[in-house]
Amino acid sequence: MPRFAANISLMFTELPFLDRFAAAAKAGFKAVEFLFPYDFPAAEIATRLKDNGLSQVLFNGPPGDWSQGERGQAALPGRQAEFKEGFRKALDYAAALECPRIHVMSGLAPAGVPHDAMTATLAANLAWAAELAAPAGVKPVIEPINHRDIPGFFLNTTDQAAAIIQAIGAEKVGMQFDLYHCQITEGDIVKRVEKHLPLIAHMQVADNPGRNEPGTGEVNWPFVFDRIDALGFRGWIGCEYRPAGETVAGLGWFSPYKG
């Protein structure tokens, strides 16, 4: 059966952040992910996880200045020192939270910077991060993101991510395969999961259009989830969607998958 983690940056926003752990557990989730932990002490988050019997399965490295539109630095030539400092901080949180995946965000492609230079920067940063993270049992992951939600994001397609991962080694780094982004950019999502399965270390889901819960849009999710399960994917699928209404009221789709 597919395993779903609540993304508590987008779900349970009726509550303050630290109260969302209990709400996710009460709704039947065994794991959570979120975008960024850095506004809270790691020990406080670790306590919320433990008290609610939850595993932390993914979060993002520091993205740079989010309010100024930055969305990571991993592919940006000249920003390597900042990337490394951020990744070290993320790794400290991952150790405290026993979290096995850190999403390394590539960043927006700046005008005039050659594509190949960005690919080389991303690959070098990722290889460095994987080396540092391996002893802690942490795997860095990269995520192709659609250009409607984040215009100009460097990593846009699953084939682009796959080429970078294969150059470093899938045992060291993985793909964060967000089914929502794939549906928008590429479509044919089951075939693409099938193609990249050995590289996929984490998945995420939201329906399209709207980025709301499964069942609110155009995708036949029971079919997709059955296929992902039949293909043998045993990682986590983060529910990275904005509930169309109240979070718990929109969890009907999740009933068949509660462990």
Ligand SMILES: O=C(O)[C@@H](O)C(=O)CO
């Ligand atoms: O899909 C997304 O937007 C996220 O997984 C993310 O990490 C960047 O916002």
Ligand SMILES: [Mg+2]
């Ligand atoms: Mg995502």
